[in-house]
Amino acid sequence: MDELAEYHRELIASIQGDADAMGLITAEAFLEMMKDVLDEAGEVSGMDICYYRGTHERKPLQIDGYGWDATDEEGVLSLVICDFVVSEEPQAIVKAGIKPLLQQLVNFVMAAHSKDFRDSIEETSSAFVLSDLIARSWKKVKKIKLILVTNRINKANADAQPVGNIGDVPVTSNVWDLSRLLRFVNSGQTREDLVIDFAEQFGGAVPVLKASSDGSPFESYIALIPGAQLAEIYDKWGARLLEANVRSFLQARNKVNKGIRDTIRDQPEMFFSYNNGLTATAEAVEVMEMGDGFYLMSADNLQIVNGGQTTASIHAARKLDQLRNVLVQMKLTVVSSDQAEEVVPRISEFANSQNKVNAADFFANHPFHVRMQEFSRRVLAPSGDGNYRETKWFYERARGQFADERGRRSVGERKKFDNEFPKAQFFTKTDLAKYENSYRCRPHIVSLGAQKNFGDVARAVGKxxxxxxxxxxELWFKRLIAKAIIFRNLERLVPHQPWYTSGYRANIVTYALAKIVHDAEQREKVLDLDQVWRMQRVHVVLERACLRAAEAANEVISNPIAGMRNVTEWAKKEGCWSRLAATSVPYEKDFFEALIDPAQAKAVRREAQQEQKLLDGVDAQAEVLAAGGEYWQGWLDYGQSVGKLSPRDIGILSTCAQVPAKVPSEKQCVAAVAIRDRLDAHHQATSEAIA
Known part of the structure; x- marks a missing residue:
């Protein structure tokens, strides 16, 4: 079967399952899924759902979601319309079908400026909130993005295309279709047509110096790009030019850098000297040699991995016509798509930046994720009382791992894989961050959207x-899964409650989980996460408590403070969480009886750590013996040559170097492996610094 057709059928089945579980129609369930996809892809940060169908002055209006950040100086208003069709085979959509859908978004914007239209909408509806926001914030809107999300196949193949203006506000459009979704699911690649044609589209080729020899593993260049040209490129592609981890970092710091702004305004000719410039990667480049040197003609999938604030600040100065004498240095490395996952985060981590970013901010390849992935492939989840076999929870550290692991198997092997890793037990980095920050009582941060929340967790966990x-x-991993089980159970139950009126499920769920954790802590107790892990489900007592907390969360979230009409914006405020935290919830008595003492949870941890030490000792000894004496002698010699060994380290490695004549103890083997890892990290850091 064609890959796209197979994905179409899997998507339809998945969306129908989600719709049944959440009590939604299929189009709503599809939009819920796309909300996370658009956030993770950097298309719309923290999208709000907003369903409206109607007419104004005989023109059809439709809108399904929007994105707006009043604190973001870029002033981008994103409007989303959904087109979901249930069909046996994938359907096509052409330009003639796309245009009238996007036009309905434009009609809504125009209608929002009419007081008669705003007065005709129910004041408590999300459509009123959006139309009121457009009317009040119009002076701050600098760009409008029209986005169509559909499970059809786009035959127009146009992305980030300018489509005119509304007043003096430029408008662009793009389409997230079935094939683009499949690329994202498989590898995170959402824009195979993102080609920066410097020569033809952006004012001319860029002069470059080749910075790599013929034997270098990667092709590298030093470029000098005019500020106006960089601003024009960013104006078209926006945050999609920023490598994902840089994007999540910048979203927490989205004010224009004052130092950069002042240099552009007061001493533009000194910008090159004062600014560290950009570090970027591309999957492929076209470089031509002309009479006076080399020139960069085009770059495929250009990604700025360091210098995002420089780029955004230059773009902010564009309309002030202050970029005439601004030149920006860019270090460009060509990294093929199959090497990008491993190499790009390393470039991000080690690149110099005016705003110091530690390794935790570049989190995709952080050892934390590697360890969680290792646990997810090894640790068997108990069968619980609802299953007949042990399974595993698949943690997708890098986008596309799940699809890749499943796709490279035969039909028979896929069945075995599906039994071992059920689709319902698949979760991503942003899912992990959502569960973890909810449990850490930071639901207002979770409500900011997947990428901002991920950046917050990355910094905390990194520290x-x-x-x-x-x-x-391993126990931390098991308790993480318990948090996921509680969170997902709430997601399933909330839409079916009599008090739920739809629209704010995501906010209610994260607030409810935070609330029961907070209220348990107020009584100096904690949730019994180990019980949830053993049962692989939520006990009915805890479930009822979660729903009581969810009802209270719904009440607080649905009633913003005076002067604030936007419910989802209210949910992003710490004040919203403070109000819920202070709210009394009428839990049943057995909820508090089911909680456990923190000392009991710590005792379980101590036992787990002791068991793990025994396992670590056995594993380390097996590794030391398998490697052999010559291997350890090599590390001993290297460590002494660089002066990185203490007398104790030398003694341990000397003992291991005598294998098999002498067998080191388990404790010595654990120490030897740690010494080896430390020396290896030093060697890698030294090699990269030289390179």
Whole structure:
């Protein structure tokens, strides 16, 4: 079967299953899925659902979602319309079908400026909130993005295309269709047509110096790009030019950098000297040699991995006509798509930046994720009382791993894979961050959207990892899964409650989980996550408590403070969480009886750590013996040559170097492996610095 047709059928089945579970129609369930996809892809940060169908002055209006950040100086208003069809085979959509759908978004914007239209909408509806927002914030809107999400196949093949203006506000459009969705699911690649044609589309080729020899593993260049040209490129592609981890970092710091702004305004000719410039990657480049040197003609899938604030600040200065004498240095490395996952985060991590970013901000390949992935492939989840076999929870550290693991198997092997890793037990980095920050009582941060929340968790976990990575052990992973089970159970139940009126399920769920954790802590108790892990479901007592908390969360979220009409914006405020935290919830008595003492949870951790130490000792000894004495002698020699060994380290490695004549103890083997890993990290860092 054709890959696209197979994905179409899987998508339809998945969306119909989600719709049944959440009590939604299929188009709504599809839009819920696309909300996370658009956020992770950098298309729309923290999209709000907003269903409206109607007419104004005989013109049809439709809108399904929008994105707007009043604190973001770029002033981008994103409007989303959904087109979902249930069919046996994938359907096509052409330009003539796309245009009238996007026109309905334009009609809504025009109608929002009419007081008669706004007065005709129910004041508590999300459509009123959006139309009121457009009318009040219009002076701040600098660009409008029209986005169509559909499970059809787009035959127009146009992306980020300018389609005119509304007043003096430029408008662009793009389409997320079935094939683009499949690319994203498989590998995170959403824009195979993102080609920056410097020579033809953006004012001319860019002069470059080749910075790599013929034997180098990667082709590298130093470029000098005019500020106006960089601003024009960013104006078209926006945050999609920013490598994902840089994007999530910048979203927490989206104010224009004052130092950069002042240099552009007061000393533009000194920008090159004062600014560190950009670090970028591309999958392929076209470089031509002309009379006076080399020129960059085009770059495929250009990604700025460092210098995002420089780029955004230059773009902000564009309309002030201050970029005439601004030149920006760009270090460009050509990295093929099959190497990008491993190499790009490393470039991000080590690149110099005016705003210091630590390793936690470049989190895709952080050891934390590698460890969680290792646990997810090894740790068997109990069969619980609802299953007849043990399964595993598949953690997707890098986008596309699940599809790749499943896709490279034969039909028979896929059945075995599906039994071992049920689709319902698949979760991503942004899912992990959602569960973790909800449990950490930060639902207002979760409500900011997948990427901003991920950046927040990355910084917190990165710091904790630096302090001591031992806490992130197998038990931590199991308790994470317990948090996921509670969270997902709430997601399933909330839409079916009599008090639920739809629209804010995601906010209610994260607030409810945070609330029961908070209220347990107020009584100096904690949830019994180990019980949830053993049962692989939520006990009925905890479930009822979650629903009581969810009802209270719905009440608080649905009633913003005076002067704030936008419910989803209210949910992003710490004040919203403070109000819920202070709200009394009438839990049943047995909820508090089901909680456990923190000391009991710590005792389980101590036992788990002791068991893990025994396993680590056995594994380390097996590794040391398998490697052999010559291997350890090599590390001993290297460590002494670079002066990185203490007398104790030398003694341990000397003992291991005598294998098999002498067998080191388990404790010595654990230490030897740790010494080896430390020396290896030093060697890699030194090699990269030289390169």
């Amino acid at each position: 904790e990892w630096s302090d001591s990575d031992s806490r992130f052990d």
